[in-house]
Amino acid sequence: xxxxxxxxxxxxxxxxxxxxxxxxxxxxxxxxxxxxxxxxxxxxxxxxxxxxxxxxxxxxxxxxxxxxxxxxxxxxxxxxxxxxxxxxxxxxxxxxxxxxxxxxxxxxxxxxxxxxxxxxxxxxxxxxxxxxxxxxxxxxxxxxxxxxxxxxxxxxxxxxxxxxxxxxxxxxxxxxxxxxxxxxxxxxxxxxxxxxxxxxxxxxxxxxxxxxxxxxxxxxxxxxxxxx
Numbered sequence: 001x002x003x004x005x006x007x008x009x010x011x012x013x014x015x016x017x018x019x020x021x022x023x024x025x026x027x028x029x030x031x032x033x034x035x036x037x038x039x040x041x042x043x044x045x046x047x048x049x050x051x052x053x054x055x056x057x058x059x060x061x062x063x064x065x066x067x068x069x070x071x072x073x074x075x076x077x078x079x080x081x082x083x084x085x086x087x088x089x090x091x092x093x094x095x096x097x098x099x100x101x102x103x104x105x106x107x108x109x110x111x112x113x114x115x116x117x118x119x120x121x122x123x124x125x126x127x128x129x130x131x132x133x134x135x136x137x138x139x140x141x142x143x144x145x146x147x148x149x150x151x152x153x154x155x156x157x158x159x160x161x162x163x164x165x166x167x168x169x170x171x172x173x174x175x176x177x178x179x180x181x182x183x184x185x186x187x188x189x190x191x192x193x194x195x196x197x198x199x200x201x202x203x204x205x206x207x208x209x210x211x212x213x214x215x216x217x218x219x220x221x222x223x224x225x226x227x228x
Contacts, residue, residue: 008199021200022137028207032096033214039100040107053105062165064102071098072212079205088204095208099215106219110226117225124225125218132184133210136191144196146189153182176224183217 043049079091110117164171194206
């Protein structure tokens with residue numbers, strides 16, 4: 001059984017513990033990103049990316065989005081609560097795989113529309129994520145106050161997406177810009193929640209949280225860049 005000190009949030013530990021914890025978190029985040037890239041490469045090389053795209057266009061986007069949200073919630077829930085390393089990594093793998101599948105149509109269509117856009121979007125997303133992470137870690141300001149605003153904004157964004165699908169309308173450039181801002185705020189919030197709330201043995205769950213925020217940023221940067 002772990003003692004109370006081990007279960008205390010990372011912020012309650014010494015600087016060396018916090019530094020080692022965040023290093024492990026970002027190494028696991030890199031592992032997730034590498035897994036995502038490898039899965040996408042396999043989906044495109046095998047032709048499954050095209051099959052997934054055709055399935056998306058022949059199925060209600062709301063069903064696909066709902067399924068993705070359920071899988072993501074399940075993976076994050078298991079990753080946060082599971083005690084064993086195998087279960088935590090299994091949940092992380094499920095999250096990465098779900099993102100790889102739902103990203104495949106976007107990547108296929110974006111690259112067909114604007115060649116090279118995926119690489120440019122990835123570069124911008126990584127730079128933005130890195131800068132915001134540095135701000136969140138080094139700033140003395142408590143960014144967790146963003147939590148309530150992010151929850152409300154998330155609900156409004158979901159309502160807008162559902163309405164756009166039902167009405168057959170395009171949310172347009174400004175929605176993508178707004179969601180990029182939302183993703184940036186989520187990165188600040190998630191990074192500080194990890195420092196202030198996560199115990200030192202939850203590196204995988206912390207990496208999953210950051211992976212989800214980075215994926216959200218990448219999604220809307222691609223959408224913005226792919227618009228002509």
